[in-house]
Amino acid sequence: MKALIIDDSRAMRSILRRIVTALDFETEEAGHGQEALDKLRDGELPDVCLVDWNMPVMDGYTFITEVRSNPDWRGMTLMMVTTESEQRQIVRALAAGAHEYVIKPFTPDAIAEKLEMLGLVGGAA
Amino acid sequence: MTAAPDTYESVSALVRRETAMVYDAGKEYLVEARLRPLATAAGCSTVDEYVRRLPLDAEERRKAMDALTINETSWFRDHAPYQVFTDVLLPRLLEAKAAQRHLRIWSAAASSGQEAYSVAMLLDQHLPAGWTHEIVATDVSTAMLDRVRAARYSAVEVNRGLPATALVRYFERAGNEWEVVPHLREKVTVRHLNLAAPYVGLGHFDLILLRNVLIYFDQDTKHDILRRMRAMVEPHGYLMLGSSETTLDLPSDLAAAWRREQEGRVQVHRPTTGA
Amino acid sequence: MTATAIPAPTHDDVRGVVDEVWETLLGDAAPLMTRLVPARAPFDSAGVWSASVSVSGGWQGIVTVELTEYVAGALAATMLALPEGLEVVDADIADAVGELVNMVGGNVKSLMPGPSVLSLPSVAAGRAAFSSDASEVARVDVTWAEQPVRVCVHVVPAGAAR
Numbered sequence: 001m002k003a004l005i006i007d008d009s010r011a012m013r014s015i016l017r018r019i020v021t022a023l024d025f026e027t028e029e030a031g032h033g034q035e036a037l038d039k040l041r042d043g044e045l046p047d048v049c050l051v052d053w054n055m056p057v058m059d060g061y062t063f064i065t066e067v068r069s070n071p072d073w074r075g076m077t078l079m080m081v082t083t084e085s086e087q088r089q090i091v092r093a094l095a096a097g098a099h100e101y102v103i104k105p106f107t108p109d110a111i112a113e114k115l116e117m118l119g120l121v122g123g124a125a
Numbered sequence: 126m127t128a129a130p131d132t133y134e135s136v137s138a139l140v141r142r143e144t145a146m147v148y149d150a151g152k153e154y155l156v157e158a159r160l161r162p163l164a165t166a167a168g169c170s171t172v173d174e175y176v177r178r179l180p181l182d183a184e185e186r187r188k189a190m191d192a193l194t195i196n197e198t199s200w201f202r203d204h205a206p207y208q209v210f211t212d213v214l215l216p217r218l219l220e221a222k223a224a225q226r227h228l229r230i231w232s233a234a235a236s237s238g239q240e241a242y243s244v245a246m247l248l249d250q251h252l253p254a255g256w257t258h259e260i261v262a263t264d265v266s267t268a269m270l271d272r273v274r275a276a277r278y279s280a281v282e283v284n285r286g287l288p289a290t291a292l293v294r295y296f297e298r299a300g301n302e303w304e305v306v307p308h309l310r311e312k313v314t315v316r317h318l319n320l321a322a323p324y325v326g327l328g329h330f331d332l333i334l335l336r337n338v339l340i341y342f343d344q345d346t347k348h349d350i351l352r353r354m355r356a357m358v359e360p361h362g363y364l365m366l367g368s369s370e371t372t373l374d375l376p377s378d379l380a381a382a383w384r385r386e387q388e389g390r391v392q393v394h395r396p397t398t399g400a
Numbered sequence: 401m402t403a404t405a406i407p408a409p410t411h412d413d414v415r416g417v418v419d420e421v422w423e424t425l426l427g428d429a430a431p432l433m434t435r436l437v438p439a440r441a442p443f444d445s446a447g448v449w450s451a452s453v454s455v456s457g458g459w460q461g462i463v464t465v466e467l468t469e470y471v472a473g474a475l476a477a478t479m480l481a482l483p484e485g486l487e488v489v490d491a492d493i494a495d496a497v498g499e500l501v502n503m504v505g506g507n508v509k510s511l512m513p514g515p516s517v518l519s520l521p522s523v524a525a526g527r528a529a530f531s532s533d534a535s536e537v538a539r540v541d542v543t544w545a546e547q548p549v550r551v552c553v554h555v556v557p558a559g560a561a562r
Contacts, residue, residue, distance in 0.1 A: 105281060
């Protein structure tokens with residue numbers, strides 16, 4: 001499994017990288033939505049993107065909308081990980097095509113459990 | 126900074142006397158972590174000093190019991206049992222209760238309520254129109270029961286295993302927290318109960334969730350609980366234990382009273398008929 | 401002044417957010433302790449980092465975090481899992497403190513009438529400075545590892561230029 005971690009904070013990317021690496025994911029990172037789109041176009045597609053909302057250049061909401069407009073990327077799972085925590089924002093993100101949503105702050109278990117719910121970790125076997 | 130060994134022993138004995146739960150050796154750190162804030166609040170400089178005070182102070186003893194019996198829980202914990210409930214058990218219960226059109230479910234170690242409300246969410250989605258249900262949530266900790274009643278959870282808690290679709294559908298923001306919507310809350314009845322004490326006035330249940338709690342009891346109490354649970358479940362009903370809890374080592378009378386069935390990765394127990 | 405008419409988060413709301421963010425980032429080994437500081441006293445420590453985010457839309461406000469170099473360094477080292485003893489560089493601190501104020505600010509925004517937009521964080525070495533239009537509506541003073549940490553919420557009256 002491979003995860004693309006999209007967050008403008010290196011410190012937050014580092015936290016997320018440690019969590020998903022412990023779950024046997026390979027990781028790639030991007031500092032904003034545009035950089036993430038470029039990575040998707042150039043390389044091997046990740047199984048899941050962990051997407052922050054507020055970022056420079058291209059925010060996570062726009063990134064999700066862009067990803068959903070490309071049929072080649074339909075198989076990719078999108079999970080928002082953001083401090084945006086109004087009910088309205090969660091509804092918007094889900095409507096735009098996010099599969100799951102984690103509110104910052106979160107515990108490492110929260111990420112692991114959501115990835116398991118999405119069928120990307122353990123379980124199924 | 127850790128508490129002295131005899132402190133640990135006396136806490137362990139106290140928990141056992143008050144709740145019949147067993148605190149194994151090796152959980153010293155847990156006792157320390159959970160009692161330190163209470164010790165500080167009570168003006169004791171060490172956990173040892175605080176524990177020495179407990180036999181004389183009923184109010185502090187109740188607080189200490191609450192702190193020591195807290196369960197860390199997530200929504201739809203372990204996932205698979207809930208899947209089995211929706212896909213396998215519920216259709217059978219709907220058939221068995223077609224005349225009454227009413228289901229009763231017991232969350233027997235409710236803790237902060239995630240299990241009871243997880244079931245409430247599933248029933249809201251899967252129970253056909255015209256059916257009613259009641260979920261009884263019991264716990265030994267009064268602090269936990271207050272939490273179930275309040276039905277408010279922090280952002281950190283709603284992140285744990287709760288699908289985002291369920292969060293927006295079944296919760297409302299309440300200040301800094303998320304509150305379960307009223308139509309789910311009114312399905313959950315809260316009762317104080319020590320599993321090691323008699324079960325009085327609870328009625329009978331179609332499903333009993335007794336998950337991840339037997340591990341805290343000694344062997345005799347555990348068997349006694351399973352024996353008395355037999356009378357609480359309807360003949361067509363089910364008992365679910367935690368995923369790591371096994372009934373392989375039961376004495377013969379109990380082994381004869383419960384039939385183990387494997388549903389995918391999940392074990393369920395049904396009362397045997399007759400005998 | 402009509403600042404009282406603008407909705408504001410309560411002290412307890414802000415404290416709740418700060419406790420939660422702090423515990424998930426730094427663990428609960430050393431809890432935040434309440435610190436009594438006279439009203440309007442400036443953040444009283446040498447070697448300070450400050451960071452702020454602004455909220456605009458249904459609610460206009462600014463959320464600011466101020467902390468000492470030691471706390472900021474510990475936060476960065478923990479978040480980035482830096483090996484012990486390694487010097488924490490300013491860029492690391494700025495990044496970590498920026499993410500801290502982003503998390504606190506986003507949660508404060510969610511308590512207020514919306515919809516509103518959260519700005520990207522701005523981080524500086526030094527105390528926070530506030531425009532004269534902004535009025536303080538909530539302030540949380542705590543200590544962590546015996547070092548002061550402050551979180552402030554200011555509101556900006558509609559129409560006031562920042």
